[in-house]
Amino acid sequence: MLKTRIIPCLDVIKNKVVKGVNFKNIRVMGNAVEMAKYYSLSGADELCMLDINASYQNRKTFIKTVESIAKVINIPLTVGGGVSDLSDITDLLNAGADKVSINSAAVKNPKLIRQASLRHGSQCIVVAIDGKRHKNKMKVVIKGGREITKNELITWAKQVQSLGAGEILMTSMDTDGVQNGFDSNMLKKVTSNVSIPVIASGGVGSLEHFYLGYLTKSTGLLAASVFHSRKYKIKTVKKYLSSKGVPVRL
Amino acid sequence: MKKKVIGLIDGQSGNIGSINKAIKDIIKGRPYRLKIIKGHFNYSSFDKIILPGQGAYATLMSNLKKLKIIKPLKEYLENNSSYLGICVGMQILSDWGYEDKITRGLGVISGDIKKFRNKKLITPHMGWNIINLNNDDTIITNSFDKKDFYFVHSYIFQNIKKSDVLAFTLYGQKFPSIVKKGNIYGVQFHPEKSHKHGLNLIKNYILKS
Numbered sequence: 001m002l003k004t005r006i007i008p009c010l011d012v013i014k015n016k017v018v019k020g021v022n023f024k025n026i027r028v029m030g031n032a033v034e035m036a037k038y039y040s041l042s043g044a045d046e047l048c049m050l051d052i053n054a055s056y057q058n059r060k061t062f063i064k065t066v067e068s069i070a071k072v073i074n075i076p077l078t079v080g081g082g083v084s085d086l087s088d089i090t091d092l093l094n095a096g097a098d099k100v101s102i103n104s105a106a107v108k109n110p111k112l113i114r115q116a117s118l119r120h121g122s123q124c125i126v127v128a129i130d131g132k133r134h135k136n137k138m139k140v141v142i143k144g145g146r147e148i149t150k151n152e153l154i155t156w157a158k159q160v161q162s163l164g165a166g167e168i169l170m171t172s173m174d175t176d177g178v179q180n181g182f183d184s185n186m187l188k189k190v191t192s193n194v195s196i197p198v199i200a201s202g203g204v205g206s207l208e209h210f211y212l213g214y215l216t217k218s219t220g221l222l223a224a225s226v227f228h229s230r231k232y233k234i235k236t237v238k239k240y241l242s243s244k245g246v247p248v249r250l
Numbered sequence: 251m252k253k254k255v256i257g258l259i260d261g262q263s264g265n266i267g268s269i270n271k272a273i274k275d276i277i278k279g280r281p282y283r284l285k286i287i288k289g290h291f292n293y294s295s296f297d298k299i300i301l302p303g304q305g306a307y308a309t310l311m312s313n314l315k316k317l318k319i320i321k322p323l324k325e326y327l328e329n330n331s332s333y334l335g336i337c338v339g340m341q342i343l344s345d346w347g348y349e350d351k352i353t354r355g356l357g358v359i360s361g362d363i364k365k366f367r368n369k370k371l372i373t374p375h376m377g378w379n380i381i382n383l384n385n386d387d388t389i390i391t392n393s394f395d396k397k398d399f400y401f402v403h404s405y406i407f408q409n410i411k412k413s414d415v416l417a418f419t420l421y422g423q424k425f426p427s428i429v430k431k432g433n434i435y436g437v438q439f440h441p442e443k444s445h446k447h448g449l450n451l452i453k454n455y456i457l458k459s
Binding site for chain 1: 263264265267268271272304305306309370371372373374375376377378379380398400401402403420421440442443444445448449
């Protein structure tokens with residue numbers, strides 16, 4: 001039986017893992033390579049790392065960090081943040097990423113998804129979708145939730161699937177960073193409308209939240225703060241899920 | 251002592267970085283040499299060949315053709331030389347692939363590569379799943395039975411002879427996760443991404459065969 005994946009997410013600036021709510025009060029949580037190695041050894045099923053400040057100056061160091069991480073882990077690595085065109089995708093794959101996540105660039109230019117999946121295969125193209133409720137509708141947002149696009153969430157999710165995305169990384173901007181749990185309602189709407197894997201992201205604060213995330217039919221559960229702050233070890237989460245009957249890799 | 255030569259084929263089908271590093275770590279201080287194969291090669295100068303692959307069957311076959319690798323690889327396999335195909339590198343051992351367009355494979359292990367039958371399944375089959383051994387041998391030892399490996403694929407080996415299936419996995423249906431014919435092995439999962447069990451499998455393949 002396929003296991004539910006537990007995926008720690010590293011928000012990275014250059015080579016440091018950082019934590020900040022809406023890009024304010026940014027705190028350094030640790031060295032990205034060391035944290036990646038630690039998570040790989042302690043039972044993470046995959047790793048996700050995002051360049052949250054993909055400026056020209058920072059990018060080179062970030063790519064070097066991807067290379068260093070790819071060398072020390074032997075679990076799949078998804079890399080995103082600041083991916084704007086095909087050459088960015090190629091650069092990250094060459095640096096050792098197994099999958100590349102595209103967000104705003106896909107919204108601005110949906111054809112990029114098709115081009116990227118034709119060139120590299122669907123299995124390595126993840127589309128990250130940020131969703132938010134606006135006037136009773138679920139909409140796609142970009143720029144960390146500050147810009148609401150005209151795209152309706154479910155229509156967009158179906159569209160990225162038909163354009164060749166291999167996976168959706170679904171973050172609810174209504175629950176992200178608050179630690180009150182995943183946005184079950186939004187996630188269920190997405191998983192029931194697509195047939196590609198969905199990774200749930202945004203809002204985990206307790207063990208039960210992981211279980212509720214599993215119930216949304218998301219096959220990957222992504223979390224950052226609860227792992228970086230050492231509130232939970234990955235093993236603790238997996239043992240808890242296993243006790244609730246969720247298939248996990250122990 | 252003459253060093254054994256391992257060939258790693260770069261079929262331009264995904265990144266060979268992880269597998270390259272895994273092999274290097276294993277052969278460090280041992281009598282082996284690693285050569286990356288990027289074009290025509292002399293099939294008799296390799297003791298083992300590993301072909302990793304991602305993406306589509308048709309793409310890998312056409313890349314190998316462009317790189318002039320098909321002919322020497324076929325000669326190599328016809329000699330029952332030692333081979334490990336990973337993911338699409340396993341799939342092209344079949345007669346035909348049905349991804350994107352119908353493509354002729356290497357025809358080493360009879361069968362076809364087709365989509366999962368259940369249309370309601372979440373595909374790709376992406377993540378960790380266990381393998382169930384039908385038989386064990388010196389490389390795929392009992393210690394791998396019921397262990398988790400990392401899979402990413404939407405197509406599976408079908409119409410294959412039972413005797414060519416060394417292990418199977420369940421996802422909506424039973425499908426072959428390790429195939430074997432003589433010294434030729436194929437794994438549907440990615441051992442280079444499968445943490446310690448994956449590395450042990452690659453290690454066994456290199457050192458024990």
